[in-house]
Amino acid sequence: DAGITQSPRYKITETGRQVTLMCHQTWSHSYMFWYRQDLGHGLRLIYYSAAADITDKGEVPDGYVVSRSKTENFPLTLESATRSQTSVYFCASSEPGQGVDEQFFGPGTRLTVL
Amino acid sequence: GNSVTQMEGPVTLSEEAFLTINCTYTATGYPSLFWYVQYPGEGLQLLLKATKADDKGSNKGFEATYRKETTSFHLEKGSVQVSDSAVYFCALRPWGGYNKLIFGAGTRLAVHP
Numbered sequence: 001d002a003g004i005t006q007s008p009r010y011k012i013t014e015t016g017r018q019v020t021l022m023c024h025q026t027w028s029h030s031y032m033f034w035y036r037q038d039l040g041h042g043l044r045l046i047y048y049s050a051a052a053d054i055t056d057k058g059e060v061p062d063g064y065v066v067s068r069s070k071t072e073n074f075p076l077t078l079e080s081a082t083r084s085q086t087s088v089y090f091c092a093s094s095e096p097g098q099g100v101d102e103q104f105f106g107p108g109t110r111l112t113v114l
Numbered sequence: 115g116n117s118v119t120q121m122e123g124p125v126t127l128s129e130e131a132f133l134t135i136n137c138t139y140t141a142t143g144y145p146s147l148f149w150y151v152q153y154p155g156e157g158l159q160l161l162l163k164a165t166k167a168d169d170k171g172s173n174k175g176f177e178a179t180y181r182k183e184t185t186s187f188h189l190e191k192g193s194v195q196v197s198d199s200a201v202y203f204c205a206l207r208p209w210g211g212y213n214k215l216i217f218g219a220g221t222r223l224a225v226h227p
Contacts, residue, residue: 004157033214042118042203042217043158058214090157103215105157 002026006091006106014114019078021109023091031094032074033103034058034066036087043090049074081113116141116208120218123201127194127225135189135202135221137178143209147171147180147187152201152220161189161202194225 004025013019023032030051035043045058047066055066063085065077074093078085088110092103121136139145146165150158162171167182176191187204204218 035217040219042120042219043215044217045214048214092158102160102163103158105159107155107157 004091004093004104004106006089006109008109009107010110012112012114013081015082016080019081019111021076021078021089021091021111023074023076023106025072025074025091025093025104027093027095027104028071029093029095029104030071031096031103032068033092033094034064034074034076035090035092036060036085037090037108038087046076046089078111081111083113085111086113087111116145116206116216118204118206118216118218120202120204120221123220123222125221125223127223129196129225129227130193131225133189133191133194133198133223135204135223137187137189137204137218139185139187139204139206141185141206141208145206145208147178148205148207148215149176149178149187149189150203150205150217152203154200158203194223196225196227199223199225 007022033048034046044060049055049068052071088108090108091106094103117140148163149161151161152158162173164171164180170179178189201220201222203220205215
């Protein structure tokens, strides 16, 4: 599929389990981002990546791990899920210098931690 | 630091009513400003943007003007439709912010026939 996709779209897990959320984009964009969306907070940046093998922390990185071995993929791992990580997670990508500075968002993954 | 403040919702309007959603920001330097829209069950989409003071962004009948003197970027539409029902997010990209966006909390708009 063209564009940016996320999987799974819905996930229920238990406290303490490891969970990986996948993000894939077909545009070869340099930048990729992970956000979480919570009521009253809008979207908050978890991690971002400027290129393959280059990642950096955002506003709320604790409890999350990312990697980017290939340009098109940017998985987000919750090493030991907690209830406070129940949220909707959005992946986004962008390519600086293309004039619009637009970030393109995936459809989101709704994660529930019991 | 950088931050974005939006008016709290939900905003409930009748079709063809005038819409204003307030957005103010705090930032150093010269940020770029954006409005994103999120339709039910979907990810965010860029609605409009402005990159410097006094710029007006517009799209699909929506407009917003970058006001540096009042640090504001209010979203307006002259006549809303039921299909405009969504959550609207104001966002800024800090000057030199390497494409990172800082979002407001979002404002839910419900338009009734």
